Amino acid sequence: MPNSNKVMLKEAISPDYWAFHGKTLESAERCYKYNQSRSFRNIFEVCIREDTAATKVEYIAQRLIPAVFERYNAICKQFREWEKLKISDMALFCENVTNINAELDLIDGHKNHKFIQTLKHISSIPHWIERLEELETVLQLFNIASNKDDWLKESIDSLRGDSLKGDPLKNNSMKLSQINSFFAKLGKNLSNVNNECWKLIKELSNADDFISFLKEIAEHDIKNLINGVDDHSDERLIQEGTVSSLIEVQRFLLPFMNNNKKETIKSFLDSLSDVINENPTLGEKIALCNSCNMALRNMYQSIENRGEATKEKIKNADF
Template sequence: MTYLEAKDKIIKNNTNLSTVILRLLENYRFWSLIFNATGLVDNLYSHPYVKQVQGLIFKFDAVIIREDITIRSLQEILEYDTEVLYPFLNLSAEKEKISEVLVKNLRKNYHGYILKIEQLRSFYDKFCPIEKVEDVQNFLNDINNRNNNLGNLTLKETLADNHWNFHKKNIVTARKAHKWAKSHTFYNVFNNKLELESYEYELVTVEYIAQTLMPAVFIEYDQLCQQYKEWESLKCSEGILIWKNVKDIEKELNLISDYIQTEKSPKLIKTLEYLSLVPTQIERLQQLSIVVVMFKITHTKDDWLERIQLVLRDDYLWLGKLVNFFEIFNQHFGLINDDCWDLIKELSKASDFIVFLYKIAEHDIKNLVNSVDESSYEEDKVSSLIQVKQFLLPLLKSVERLSLKKFLIEISNITQQNAKLGSKVALCSSNNMALQNLYNSISNKEENTREKIRNAAKRGTYTFERDIKGDTCKVTLSYSTFTRGTTKPSYSLTDLHDLRERALLISKPSVSVDIATNHAPGLEVEQKVSKPIMDEFVIQVDMSQEIINLSSKLFQTGHFYYRKFKREIKGTENMQHTVIELKEHLKEW
């Protein structure tokens, strides 16, 4: 024992009684053997180490009897079964000091205290939203303080009559509401009541929730549940309040089985699954109707879309017929998954963006990426625009020729290729003006390019001359400006080829826009005016290249007339004559 005493630092330095007791409990079997030993045990029991342990247990027993044990200490020792605690706490006594009943009461009082904290916390968190209940933070702070103070809070204090005074008006409701904290149907009824109260009062108090609102919710919820004894005769509007957006129907039915006393048949479960979707489907159909009108899809007021909306919206359905109705619904919308509906939703809110999308229909917008800041958010916007244009524009061009059924098939095909296109449409739509400004900025540069090409084609002079560094020909294009003191613009062959590529893009035909009375005026007219000039410039650059190639061959073959060469040419016709002349000289030489 002397050896063990020397090794046992915790008991030797017993500054915290609870820590020591926990250490002894860890070695309960050893100390049980020591204190239950028989025979010649006088020397054993008189050993200072054994007497010290005996004294510590005796001291801890006294703490328990006086109810001075802290809740934290209770929590720690109650990890051990009563079959261990009861004999352990009596190891130091000749007769029983701590009864088995007392140990069980300790366990009961501890769990009761922790349960009450959980009930109150659950009530404040779930049924007293901080944005609507003005004083709930005070109650949450008190609960937090209690949780943080378990190491100092004694059992005697928790059993005092005034211990829960701050929460006493809420305890009964919190206890009753605790069983419903995980019930989605109960919360739907509560939230509906709270929303109605919010119209009348901007903020309410915890006391009002506990004393007035929740009792009314309990009564209403009970009444609603009782209706399900004959659920098939209920209107959808009567059942939808409690089943709105409930995901796990079977789990919910198990939670509220004491209230809804009806057989959990497969038909009931299927019906409730559909019922929980009704608000969402009504909203989705409204969004689809907006898209149908926006894109002028072939559609009448008496077709199946309108009939389905009418049945859902105007409450013509009983729960007993809901499964049959959704079988018809799924025949029309079976291909349309959540990604499709998400795309339809975003399209219904994006009419301005769609007009912009038409405007840029035939324009190559990939170069917009080079014009944005390096921030990932800016790049995301432009990248999303490029993807939306790629996937959506072919549909929008042909949408007026599609029936509603074919339109839905196309939407399904698009989302199969890009499941999150709806979120990209949302991003583009919310940043529509920023994207238009970026595009217009690039377009302004394009307009400058148009002007350069127009001047080059109509007023430009091409100067061809022999490069003194070798047997090749070089070209420079220049034209005079109308602004005094301005240097003449000058373009090399590389510049000309770059302008040629831009001219080809500009001359490419675009589409006109007509989407739900929105138009992009002037675009087609401007392109008709620009195209001949752009085409003429392309021809000039091509002939410039041909002149360079022909003259370079004449240089390299030593033609006498081309040892020194410089020629200024203006206009397409003169360039054509020059090409013919060079070909003849090369042929003769």
């Protein structure tokens, strides 16, 4: 309490002095149980945005908080017939929630395993959209054509629902009864993709310029670049380890550069999983090379030009 050390005893024992705090105490006690609840916070944030009059503590305690609980309880009441609900009905409850069990602990009678699994899947939808779109980008980088059974595009469309770049939860009409089977099918299609492989996919999706460079030098032997680090290091921005990483990345990704190779999404992911199992740090090396992409290009071009100049001198030399 501000300036509480300056309050006189006579003021403190006056009923009127504590009247203001008494009005807020009930709301504070009621909210305390939910102080760690992300779902409750979601609803509170929406309510306070919608209520332009909620600018004073007394109003928030007496008007806004009851409205928040009314909305929160209305959402929870729907859980009795949760299989009839759509993802959009659960958007507020699940948005940014990382611990579904903790949220349901605050609600009586909703510890159904299937329901819990469904809510966990809903909370993970933005994460999965990001992953699948990164995979889609990588497939395009390596010219992996989609077939008639394009489960990847269908999965992204299903997760995005009616939104393009908007909120995928608030605009998704998929029934909750369909979610667990949807994710089971998705998991089957991605059965060989572990977390390390997803990290590799993420790095590849952010490295389109570097991948273009790799395609340009795909058939070139670049092992001799290591000898040119000192002379052509673009103001020594490139360390020997960076060039070693480039050589290794080229070696591992070269098979994917073959445009004549007809790959499916599954075979591509199988190959990518084999690569990451053989070299778990490949994603980090790609990230390093990508951050030095222009310097590596300049170095490669400089050494290539020097080689061409040497060949020309030999060709024109008199013997």
